[in-house]
Amino acid sequence: MFKLHNFFRSSTSTRLRVALNFKGLSYDYVSYVLRRGDNRTEAYLQMNPAGLVPVLERKDGTSMTQSLAIIEWLDEEYPRPALLPRDADGRARVRALAYMVACEIHPLNNLRVLGYLADSLGADEDFQRKWFIHWVSETFDVLEATLARDEDTGDFCHGSEPSLADVCLYAQVWNNKRFDIDLSSWPTITRIFNALDAIPAFHSAAPPFQPDAS
């Protein structure tokens, strides 16, 4: 049994909930309200010195950080159903699609960056919204073109089974809802999101259905 230290709205937490659900692994849900500083207590910083969510605590009391590292670990330890293809080229493609979201959108748009823009530059809500949409659009335009062009794209980002790329895409589209971003210019992303949202393991991991949702 795992303990998932997380927050309903955190996009990296959503990724991890999806992966755990998808693999049929149960977990205790431990909620941290970031704006209240739940993640800055001494006990939490002991577990993750970065003060970020999510953390996955294992049965033996050890903790893991960084959502993508944890998902790779889950995929190695609990290989079925898989979140990475069997062939090396497929894995490279899935990881590249996942990192487009994880290294080019999410790091720019999380709460601490929006907070730093406000504190250091006096960026108001309007600018934060513009900033958020700018970085989503830059990469979603490329992701859309890539998915629409590649023969390897199927019902999901890579063929007919959900993968790590879908986990990241799904969490990011939910994150976009914070700023009501219109998805209509990205039809392939929209189609894949809708296909994922029809899968109970994904749907039940979405932010609004978590115990701490507000």
Add this chain to the structure above:
Amino acid sequence: MFKLHNFFRSSTSTRLRVALNFKGLSYDYVSYVLRRGDNRTEAYLQMNPAGLVPVLERKDGTSMTQSLAIIEWLDEEYPRPALLPRDADGRARVRALAYMVACEIHPLNNLRVLGYLADSLGADEDFQRKWFIHWVSETFDVLEATLARDEDTGDFCHGSEPSLADVCLYAQVWNNKRFDIDLSSWPTITRIFNALDAIPAFHSAAPPFQPDAS
């Protein structure tokens, strides 16, 4: 024989040069001067619609993007010397350390973000420097504490062999030199950087020793 489409100062390009050198794989060096827009030509966008460097072109003419996805692929296809440990827990730790740099520092500090800060907010050189140092320091403080605390840290980030985490750390420390960031408050990072810099595969991949260095 590979073709590496890259730029001497790009941190993700440095990662890939290190990985290729470390595995003894030779490559043609193709330079793209980003400020000149070499990466926005139609031919380049065909290869990588994101217009980012690096791209690894393979003998069969196919191209790969996203430095970390490419390095995982290289490690699968050319397993010795390895860049990931043999045990799943070790791999999870190495990936988590690598993603601290790759998902929390680099995405915030690359050229297009600094450019957007300047264009959209009129951020001057002083603010860009402050921004850059802020995000390096936030994560290097945590990385330092983690490396200093963990028993798994050795001569390098994980034990006595260089890994993916070292590849990311090495490239980031070189990136820091753009803003002359003083490393003295991070003694473990400094020690590991110096150990890496003594390895020819790492040293020869550093920005100043590339054919397009200026």
